Amino acid sequence: MLKTKRLLLSTALILASSAAYSATTAEEAAKLGDSLTPIGAEKAANSSGSIPAWKGGLATSTDRYTNPFANEKPLFTITAANADQYKDNLTPGQLAMLERYKDSFSIPVYPTHRTAALPDHIYTAAKANAISTTLTDGGNGLKDFTTAIPFPIPSNGLEVIWNHMTRYRGGALERTFVQVPVQANGSYTAVKINEKMSWPSALEDGADPQKDQNILFYFVQEVKAPSRLTGNVLLVHETMNQITQPRQAWTYNAGQRRVRRAPQIAYDAPGTASDGQRTTDNLDLFNGAPDRYDWNLVGKQEVYIPYNSFKLADRGLKYEDILQSGHMNPEHTRYELHRVWKVEATLKEGERHIYAKRTFYIDEDSWQIAIVDHYDGRGELWRVAEAHQFQYRDANVPWLVAETLYDLQSGRYLVGSLTNEEGEGFDFTKRFSHKNFTPQAIRRLGK
Numbered sequence: 001m002l003k004t005k006r007l008l009l010s011t012a013l014i015l016a017s018s019a020a021y022s023a024t025t026a027e028e029a030a031k032l033g034d035s036l037t038p039i040g041a042e043k044a045a046n047s048s049g050s051i052p053a054w055k056g057g058l059a060t061s062t063d064r065y066t067n068p069f070a071n072e073k074p075l076f077t078i079t080a081a082n083a084d085q086y087k088d089n090l091t092p093g094q095l096a097m098l099e100r101y102k103d104s105f106s107i108p109v110y111p112t113h114r115t116a117a118l119p120d121h122i123y124t125a126a127k128a129n130a131i132s133t134t135l136t137d138g139g140n141g142l143k144d145f146t147t148a149i150p151f152p153i154p155s156n157g158l159e160v161i162w163n164h165m166t167r168y169r170g171g172a173l174e175r176t177f178v179q180v181p182v183q184a185n186g187s188y189t190a191v192k193i194n195e196k197m198s199w200p201s202a203l204e205d206g207a208d209p210q211k212d213q214n215i216l217f218y219f220v221q222e223v224k225a226p227s228r229l230t231g232n233v234l235l236v237h238e239t240m241n242q243i244t245q246p247r248q249a250w251t252y253n254a255g256q257r258r259v260r261r262a263p264q265i266a267y268d269a270p271g272t273a274s275d276g277q278r279t280t281d282n283l284d285l286f287n288g289a290p291d292r293y294d295w296n297l298v299g300k301q302e303v304y305i306p307y308n309s310f311k312l313a314d315r316g317l318k319y320e321d322i323l324q325s326g327h328m329n330p331e332h333t334r335y336e337l338h339r340v341w342k343v344e345a346t347l348k349e350g351e352r353h354i355y356a357k358r359t360f361y362i363d364e365d366s367w368q369i370a371i372v373d374h375y376d377g378r379g380e381l382w383r384v385a386e387a388h389q390f391q392y393r394d395a396n397v398p399w400l401v402a403e404t405l406y407d408l409q410s411g412r413y414l415v416g417s418l419t420n421e422e423g424e425g426f427d428f429t430k431r432f433s434h435k436n437f438t439p440q441a442i443r444r445l446g447k
Contacts, residue, residue, distance in 0.1 A: 023130070023131055023132055023133060023134050024130040024131060024151075024152075024153045024155075025131075026131055028130070028153055029127055029130040029131050029152075029153065031153070032123075032126065032127045032130060032152055032153070033123070033127070036152070036153070037054050037365065038118075038122075038123035038126060038127065038152075039118065039122070039123065039126045039149050039152050039365075039367065040126070040130075040149070040151075040152030040153050040154070040163075040364070041054060041339070041364035041365045042054075042339060042364065046302065046339070050112060050337050051112050051114075051302065051337055051338060051339060052112060052113070052114060053114075054114045054116075054365065055114070056117060057114065057115050057116050057117025057118075057365075057391065057398075058113075058115035058116075058117055058391045058393050059117075059393065060117075060393055060394070060396060061393045061394065062394050063393075063394075064392060064393060064394045064424070065310070065313055065314070065315055066310075067310035067311065067314070068310070069110070069111075069113065069308060069310065070310070072110055072111060073110075074108040074109055074110055075109050075110060075111060076109055077106050077107065077108045077109065078090070078098065078106060078107040078108075078109060078304070079098065079102075079106045079107075080098045080099060080101075080102040080105075083095055083098045083099075086304070089301075089302055089303055089304050089337060090107075090303065090304060091303060091359070091361060091371050091373055091384075092359070092373050092381060093359075093371060093372075093373035093381060093384030093385075093406075094107065094304070094371070094384070096381050096384065096408055097327065097384055097406060097408070100326075100408055101326045101327060104324075104325075104326060104327070104330075105326065105327050105330060106330045107304055107330070107333075107335050108330060108333060108334060108335060109304055109335050109336065109337070110308070110334050110335065110336055111336070112307075112336040112337050112338060113307075113308055113336065114338075114365055115307075115308055115391040115398070116363070116365035116366040116391060116398040117391065117393070117396050117398070118168050118396055118397075118398070119168070119396050121147070122147060122148050122149070122168045125146050125147035125148055125149070126148065126149040126152045127152070128146065129144075129145055129146060129147075129149060129150045129151070129152070130151070130152050130153055132144040132145075133145045133150040133151065135158060135159065135162070136241070137241055137243055137244060138243075138291070139158040139290065139291075139295075140241055140242065140243040140244075140289060140290065140291050141214075141240055141241030141243070141244065142162065142166075142240055142241070145166070145240075147168075147199075147201065148166050148167055148168040149163050149166060149167060149168070149367060150162055150163065150166055151163055154297070154341070155297075156295065156297050157295030157296050157297040157343040157344070157345070158290060158295045159297075160295075160297060160341045160343050160360075160362055160367075161286065161290055161295060161343060161345075161360070161362075162290075163362075163367040164285075164286065164360075164362055164367050164368065164369050165216070165286070165287060166216065167366065167367040167368065168397065169197070169397060169399055170392075170395050170397045170428040171198070171199055171201065171202035171428075172197065172198040172199065172202040172203075172428070172430055172431055172432060173196075173197055173198075173426055173427060173428045173430055174194070174195065174196045174197075174426075174427045174430040175194070175195050175197075175417075175419070175425055175426045175427065176192065176193070176194045176195075176224070176419070176422045176423070176425060177192075177193060177195075177416070177417050177418055177419045177422060177425055178190040178191060178192050178193070178319065178415075178416075178418050178419075178421075178422070179191045179193055179272075179273060179274065179414065179415070179416040179417075179418075180319065180323060180414070180415045180416075180418065181274055181275035181277050181412065181413075181414050182323055182325075182412060182413050182414070182415065183412055184325065184326075184410060184411035184412050185325060186323070186324055186325030186326075188323055189226055190225075190319060191223060191225065191226065191229060191273040192223070192224040192225040192422075193221060193222070193223055193224065193272075193273070194221075194222045194224055195219065195220065195221045195222075196219070196220045196430070196432060196436065196437075197217055197218065197219050197220075198217060198218050198431070198432045198436075198437070199216070199217045199218075200212035200215050200217075200218075202431065203218075203431075203432060203433055203434060204431045204432065204433045205433040205434055205435075208434070211434065214239045214240055214241055214244070214245050215237055215238065215239060215240070216238045216239065216240045217238050218236070218237055218238070218432070218434075218436075218437035219234075219235070219236040219237075219238060219437075220233065220234070220235050220236075220436070220437060220441070220442060220445070221233065221234040221235075221236075221272060222234075222442075222445055223272070223273055229273055230254065231252075231254030231446050232251070232252065232253060232254055232272075232273075232446075233251065233252040233442040233445050233446050234249065234250075234251050234252075234262070234265065234272060234442075235249065235250045235251075235252075235437060235438075235439065235441070235442045236248070236249045236265065237249075237437065238287075242266075242288065242289035242291070243289065243291055246263065246266070246289075247265065247266055247288065247289070249261070249262040249263065249265040249266075250262055250439050250442060251265075252442045252443055252445065252446040253446075254446055257446065259439045259442060259443050259446075265280055266280055266281070266288055266289065267279065267280060267281055267288065267289070267292065267353060268280070268281065268352075268353045268354045268355070271283060274414055275412075275414075277405060277407065277412055277413070277414040278405050278414050279354065279355075282385065282405055283416070284369075284403070285360075285368075285369035285372050285385050285387055285403060286358075286360065286369055286372065290345075292347060292348060292351040292352075292353050293345035293346060293347055293348060293351075293353075293358070294345070294346050294347075294348055295343055295344075295345050296343065296344045296345075296346070297341070297342075297343055298342040298343065298344055299341075299342060300339055300340065300341055300342065300364070301339070301340055301342050301361070302337055302338070302339055302340075303337070303338065303340050303361055303370070303371070304335045304336065304337055305335060305336065305338050305340060305361065305363065305370035305371055305386075305389075306333060306334065306335055306370065306386050306387065306388040306389055307334065307335065307336040307338060307363075307370075307389050308334055308336065308389070308390070308391070309333070309334055309388040309389060309390045309400075309401050309402070310334070310390065311332050311333070311334055312328075312332045312333060312334070312388050312390075312401050312402055313390055313401040313419075313420070314332070314420065315420060317332065317420045318420065318421060319418060319420065319421060322402075322415075322418065322420070323415065325411075326406075326411060326413070327404075327406060327413060328402070328404060328415065333388065338363055338364070338365070338370070339364045340361040340362055340363055340364060340370060340371075341360075341361070341362040341364060342359065342360070342361055342362075343359070343360040343362065344357065344358075344359050344360075345357065345358040345359075345360065354376070354377075355374045355375065355376070355382070355383075356375055356376060356377045356379065357374075357375040357379070358372055358373070358374050358375070359372065359373040359375075360372050363389065365398070366389065366398035368387055368389055368398060368399065368400065369385075369387060370386070370387050370389065371384070371385065371386050371387075372384070372385040380409075381408060382407070382408060382409060383405055383406060383407050383408065384405070384406045384408065385403065385404065385405045385406075386403070386404045386406075387400045387402075387403050388400055388401055388402040388403070388404070389401075392426060392428065394428070395428035397428060399426075400417055401417060401418070401419065402415055402416070402417050402418050403415070403416045403417050404416075
């Protein structure tokens with residue numbers, strides 16, 4: 001049986017965590033591209049060989065959706081009946097899902113492939129950041145940061161979360177996908193959404209040193225269906241330090257035909273068109289200001305996480321093939337054993353959020369949060385989130401083809417980022433300018 005591997009933090013690492021804001025030394029940074037991958041994962045295989053060595057990731061190809069692992073079969077499938085045998089490599093949320101849906105939920109485990117690959121300029125930026133970037137304002141901002149991945153050799157939980165929030169997602173993109181709130185009986189109405197995103201460095205008119213000084217990215221979200229929601233638009237200027245400069249957001253309401261500032265689009269405010277099934281900061285498994293939580297870096301662990309989800313991305317699948325009562329159809333999912341960073345976020349004294357505690361499991365090869373267990377104010381496990389990862393090999397972007405949020409208490413769940421019936425779904429060739437991310441622009445979209 002595969003045993004959980006926990007990385008015990010050395011005395012030096014604990015001291016570094018207490019300092020919190022010091023950059024990595026040049027000697028440590030030299031490990032990037034050597035014993036570590038260029039963005040900080042352990043390059044070597046694990047002791048049993050069940051996690052192979054990283055050898056550069058999946059090769060670039062224009063053939064995005066063809067499954068390179070189509071001939072592989074599951075090594076085994078974890079069910080409620082045999083879960084105890086594999087519990088060391090499962091999260092509490094996964095075990096709870098197996099228990100909650102004993103007759104239908106399962107975890108098919110396939111051979112592990114370390115497919116994450118990024119452009120060379122991201123590797124260069126990560127190495128530079130390792131030496132220069134520091135946390136500021138109690139961990140709520142970044143100093144001397146460029147492009148992506150500020151802390152490839154993290155020393156505390158906040159640094160790991162910042163790596164997720166700043167990870168590379170193509171520089172700019174447009175995507176059309178569906179977000180689907182699924183009721184306990186399996187019924188649903190898909191919400192079609194179009195999003196445009198750009199990081200300042202990818203803007204056609206160039207980054208503005210003043211305007212973009214504290215901007216992480218620009219974001220426009222337009223609801224395209226169903227008709228009752230069509231025309232509602234959200235604009236976000238995502239700031240890095242949201243304490244000195246809160247997230248700037250505006251909404252266009254088609255019914256009122258007005259653009260309004262929306263300072264409430266943050267933290268545990270209800271997420272757009274989610275039927276109350278997620279918070280604003282649930283999107284992308286976590287986003288926004290980290291200031292309401294204390295972040296504890298537990299260490300590393302080997303966990304079966306969703307990975308190489310080519311089956312789930314198959315263009316021949318319909319949404320009705322994927323969505324069923326309680327959870328997605330396990331026939332189309334794929335899990336692999338990977339090393340993850342485990343981070344526990346506990347609500348600070350005096351702060352408010354519907355989640356009193358969140359436990360994050362972050363893929364070491366991509367800095368994508370893979371699984372999150374969410375706990376309510378009573379300490380009960382409430383919601384379980386998963387990112388079904390996928391290498392967009394035409395753009396060298398490891399991201400996802402679906403993100404799920406399962407409500408263990410109500411039996412409902414939410415799926416986002418599905419694109420099976422939306423053509424290519426993600427377009428990483430799109431480029432925008434500042435004028436595309438203004439209140440005037442979303443007013444025009446609303447019309």
